[in-house]
Amino acid sequence: MNKVIGILGGTFDPPHWGHIRLAEHFSGTLQLDELFWLPSGEPWQKGAHITPPKDRLDMTIAAADVLKEELQAKNIDTKVMVDSMEIDRGGPSYTIDSAKELRQKFGPDVSLIWLMGADSFLQLYTWNDWRDLSRYIHLAVASRPPYSIQKQLIDHPPLQAYYLDHQTKLAHDLCSKASGLIYLDEQLSIDLASSSLRPLLSSNNTANRIQEWLPKSIHALILKKGLYQSTR
Template sequence: MITILSLAIGLLNYPLIEYPKKIGILGGTFDPPHIGHLRLASYFAKKLQLDELLLVPSGQPWQKGSNITSAEIRYQLTEAAVIDLARVFLYLKIPTKIGVDRIEIEREGPSYSIDTAKSLRERYGSDVSLIWLTGADSLIHLPSWIAWQDLFRYLHFAVASRPNYDLSTEMSPEIQMLLETNQTKDLNDLTSHPAGLIYIDESFSVDLSSTDLRKRWQSTARSSIASEQIPSHTLEIILNLGLYQ
């Protein structure tokens, strides 16, 4: 008869299989963070079974011009949005840990994704799967990013489709070639490899335009926008500070 003690000893001597952690990264200006960001985060956190999710507000978004809300306020807005996101995770029983990372805000100079990717890889090590969560429009415009091809040395990309963006007709030859060599349709590949792959989810569509939201905020439709598009805790800060008037 095998006793509980002997069984425990046997288990201790048996090599355990350890799977690399999966960390999702949702970067952006977050000016402001909105329901589209939360939907994207919730969808991929559940589908990819992420261990952690980092929201990374940009410090100095070099492609956005100068008319941007200060980094510290955008960080506060993002922290507030995470309160609502945590409630969504709790309701949907998603065990993913959530955090807001100041890595780009505290780094001097323009916020380049390649610098963030390198820093996160150094922080988490070579075995962890780092997955950049984004929409189809970002994939289309990826060749405009600094050192964009080097990103795949450090990250995977998980891409959601987006209304009015047809990848088959709008992507450049560079992206077509990238998909031929790096695209995967098997989610398990994002665990078995730490970086280098693109997963496109065509079953999920999300609108991620903070720019359009700010323009609509200045229109007569402000009240409906507030209730439908902006997380409640973020909205409270926006109203208190009189942002986007």
């Protein structure tokens, strides 16, 4: 059987338990051989107020270490790594560029699966050359409230058509070919976004709830670096 690799891309500003749970879930469901965290360099859709890449990379490395511990505790053998290709590349970070680079790196036969939440998938049609992604990768999408993909796709006919053309109901299908499929996983519900977390981190009234959102190691890094001290 060909190697199966998961890619978790994102700004990770900051990475939180939602990212870790999503990665943990798909590591088990898809029996990933390897999982790469891929922090973006210049996320062109996120605006100007982004934490510097080096700080986000450091937090992502800390999140990957937490994921390793979580997987080990559940006897999941996925090898976890962080790849800084988008930061190293410079300029705006486009998923299509990373998909091409990863395909070139791993060859034509490896199953490459991009992991994401439903909110990201519903914005897929705004991404650069988004229809070409199926030539290089699969998409595995975890449902996240308040998003109902099936209902909201009706409002985006091009994305709905793309989904219907590439959908599969079986997770195993993603492992048996290299690219081209979209798997909607409705078993995982995660309702925590970095954009809503950053303002909360700047508040002095939420200290006792931080561990609900962040592993201790990431919170310690945030305090050490003095990040998110003003609401964005």
